[in-house]
Amino acid sequence: MNSNIWLLSFADSVAIATTLILAALGALFTERAGVLNLGIEGMLLTSAITSFLVADSTGSVWAGLLLGIILGAVLAAIHALLTVVLRANQIVSGLALVIFGTGLANFLGKPAEGKTIKTTIEPMSFGPLSDIPGIGPVVFGQDIITYVALAIAVLASWFLFRTRAGLEVRATGDDPATVDAQGLSVATIRIRYTLLGGALVGFGGAFHMLGQSAAWHLEATTNGVGWIALSLVVFAGWRPIRLIFGAILFGFTLQLPFTLQAEQITFIPSALMPMLPYLATLIALIALSRPSSRNILGAPKALGIPFVRDER
Amino acid sequence: MKKLWKLAATAAAASLLVAACGGSDSASDTTQAPAEGADVKVAVVYLGVPDDKGWTYQHEQGILQLEQELGVEVKRVENVPEGADSEATFEALAADGYQLIFATSFGYGAPMAKVAVNHPEVCFQWATGAKFLLTKAGGGEFADFDALPANLGTYFGAAEEARYLSGIAAGKATKNNKIGYVAAFPIPEVLRGINAFTLGARSVNPDATVQVTWTKTWFDPTTERQAAESLLDAGVDVMAQHQDTTEPGLAADAKGAKWVGYNSDVKEAAPNAWLTAPTWNWGPFYTKTAKAVAAGTCPTDEYYGNMQDGMVTLASFGDSVDAETQSLIEEKKAATVAGEFAPFTGPINKQDGSAWLADGEKAELGFLLADMKFFVEGVVGSAEG
Structure with missing residues (x-):
């Protein structure tokens, strides 16, 4: 057997990790501003089918990516309107967004169901560098969006923890009353970062379609990646750099069942392996839905709580 | 006032749900009613869409051949999930007067057999199916082979x-x-x-x-x-x-x-x-079966094609x-x-x-x-x- 299989499988799993990084970063920005958006899965699907339809009709993956990003922001705007402006329950609105996004994707995707897209995002070539045994395919064999996603994550970390604007975002998530007392608009900041988060989720959905999946099938295109992204934010402690490592780890566990099959390793029941990321997600979502456990995990302190000035 | 806002927001969230449900209708069809003067009304039920470049696409090629050779228009129903949804689809097609209905997926078998019992005047054909699986011994609902509807055939190939x-x-x-x-x-x-x-x-x-x-x-x-x-x-x-x-x-x-x-x-x-x-060529079977139904018979054998009759090709x-x-x-x-x-x-x-x-x-x-x-x-x- 090929001893290289683990490294090569790891290199392959980076594509799915890229979707996770983008979607989870979107959730992270939103949550850092104090807004919990559970609608990621629905947003991913809507952006994925939008990017499919646009890229298929225009022949340009870039046009597809752009429209996917915009659709993510549009769906996030609905969430922002309901939860920030109208102060609806964030969990209810987020779940509604999942169902709405899935329904919308189903509706838009009817003519595309089962079809394969012609134009996809190709891996970059660094010439001989990509052929270095071992690290070559892992480091130099990815497509451009993967490098962009990593750059965004690093930038996000710098922004949140090293800039004044980042401090304002974190403060809005932890202690909106103080931000309000400083004369800043909590609502404006929350809406802004909910939209930014939505755009990143949309980017993830569009990439997943154009860079990873290539064929549209409502039940199988995202396979719950949006939910995994939400749990990833929890496990990363709301920190972008940790999130990168978490995404790579989760991405690899999604590839692992097939690598184990290919290596004839059967001591782990084949039905159990693919469940693990979802099991972790289940635990994270339970934790995320309870204010007391949220605090223990280090969540933004005002996460999920609508800000109302005269109630303080 | 605040309560009112909350109420409005919740209502808005609820309307999202309703909108979503409205958007997810199950089946869509692409063809008009059969042409005037056609001597046999044929319908086909697809799991996916005809241009999937795969399973359904090959069936569509066969249906196109049938249409050309018999000069009829076949009704297509696309994106029909297996199970209860498909039963409603078969029932509606039978009620609409279709005389021959092809079902192109394994999971359509049991629902189709149920509808076949109620519509002995319609000829039903189940792709990839096996009658044994409809009997009690095979895990189905019918007592034995004799209890199976006499207007149901299956077709597949080697x-x-x-x-x-x-x-x-x-x-x-x-x-x-x-x-x-x-x-x-x-x-x-x-x-x-x-x-x-x-x-x-x-x-x-x-x-x-x-x-x-x-x-x-x-x-x-x-x-x-x-x-x-x-x-x-x-x-x-x-x-x-x-x-x-x-x-x-x-x-x-x-x-x-x-x-x-x-x-x-x-x-x-x-x-x-x-x-x-390995690919499929369903055209000859579809044409042959439609001709038989037009002539008043329903082929109900378990048809197993091969390379010899051309159902299976390379x-x-x-x-x-x-x-x-x-x-x-x-x-x-x-x-x-x-x-x-x-x-x-x-x-x-x-x-x-x-x-x-x-x-x-x-x-x-x-x-x-x-x-x-x-x-x-x-x-x-x-x-x-």
């Missing part, structure tokens, strides 16, 4: 013949004797395919092995790609598939490996990787398949069509090396359809999934 031939192309193409196979479910249909493919590959390359990865799905682009990638990472240099997307082929192409597809001739999806593929060859290999395959194909060769002819050993068929012994069709639950020698992996 894809294993084309699988064997495509295996020859794979056996010749592999340089390290490692072939990968991404497969959907460990059921006799799929196992027949894998075994015939392996026998074909080893008929020209006795050292070749076929390594199987199960995906437990017919159609899931991401999963199929991941499964193919891990096999390629394990070192296989030819990829075969029993899946409905082209993802295993695209994954093979990206890693410089060769590819044996399935269902359709989709050489253009990955021309460098393409070797060939796609065009890729550019890398050399002339010698092509003529070798054409030779075997001619023998198959002439009825002189069958893939499951002994001596054949099972995966563990124990004997299955003695020299010259041929497997019974009934055994192949229901009891092929093991791998033959040369397959790597578990036949249990």
Whole structure:
């Protein structure tokens, strides 16, 4: 057997990790501003089918990516309107967004169901560098969006923890009353970062379609990646750099069942392996839905709580 | 005031839900009513869409041939999920006066049989089906074969013949004797395919092995790609598939490996990787059946086509398949069509090396359809999934 299989499988799993990084970063920005958006899965699907339809009709993956990003922001705007402006329950609105996004994707995707897209995002070539045994395919064999996603994550970390604007975002998530007392608009900041988060989720959905999946099938295109992204934010402690490592780890566990099959390793029941990321997600979502456990995990302190000035 | 806002917001969230549900209607149809003066009303029910470049696409080609030869327009119902939804679809079509209804997926069988009981005037045809599975003994609801509706037929074909031939192309193409196979479910249909493919590959390359990865799905682009990638990472240099997307082929192409597809001739999806593929030609069966119904009879046998009657075919060859290999395959194909060769002819050993068929012994069709639950020698992996 090929001893290289683990490294090569790891290199392959980076594509799915890229979707996770983008979607989870979107959730992270939103949550850092104090807004919990559970609608990621629905947003991913809507952006994925939008990017499919646009890229298929225009022949340009870039046009597809752009429209996917915009659709993510549009769906996030609905969430922002309901939860920030109208102060609806964030969990209810987020779940509604999942169902709405899935329904919308189903509706838009009817003519595309089962079809394969012609134009996809190709891996970059660094010439001989990509052929270095071992690290070559892992480091130099990815497509451009993967490098962009990593750059965004690093930038996000710098922004949140090293800039004044980042401090304002974190403060809005932890202690909106103080931000309000400083004369800043909590609502404006929350809406802004909910939209930014939505755009990143949309980017993830569009990439997943154009860079990873290539064929549209409502039940199988995202396979719950949006939910995994939400749990990833929890496990990363709301920190972008940790999130990168978490995404790579989760991405690899999604590839692992097939690598184990290919290596004839059967001591782990084949039905159990693919469940693990979802099991972790289940635990994270339970934790995320309870204010007391949220605090223990280090969540933004005002996460999920609508800000109302005269109630303080 | 604040309460009012909350109420309004909740109502808005609720309306999102309603909008979402409204958007997810189940079936859509693309064709108008049959032309005036048509002598038979035919409908076909699809699991997916006709342009999936796979399973449904091949059925659509057959339906187009039927339309052309009989001068009728066939009603298509697309994206019909298996189960309860399909029962409503069959019921509606029967009530609309369609005389012949084709159902193109395995999971349509039980719902179709139920509707067939209520509509003895309609002729029902179930693709990939087996009447045994509708009886109590086979896990169905009907007491025995005699209790089955008399207006229900099944149709399928010996894809294993084309699988064997495509295996020859794979056996010749592999340089390290490692072939990968991404497969959907460990059921006799799929196992027949894998075994015939392996026998074909080893008929020209006795050292070749076929390594199987199960995906437990017919159609899931991401999963199929991941499964193919891990096999390629394990070192296989030819990829075969029993899946409905082209993802295993695209994954093979990206890693410089060769590819044996399935269902359709989709050489253009990955021309460098393409070797060939087992494909289907449903046109003659559809035409023949529609003619019979127009003449007042409903063929209700369990039709099992093959390369001889043309229901099973082999796609065009890729550019890398050399002339010698092509003529070798054409030779075997001619023998198959002439009825002189069958893939499951002994001596054949099972995966563990124990004997299955003695020299010259041929497997019974009934055994192949229901009891092929093991791998033959040369397959790597578990036949249990």
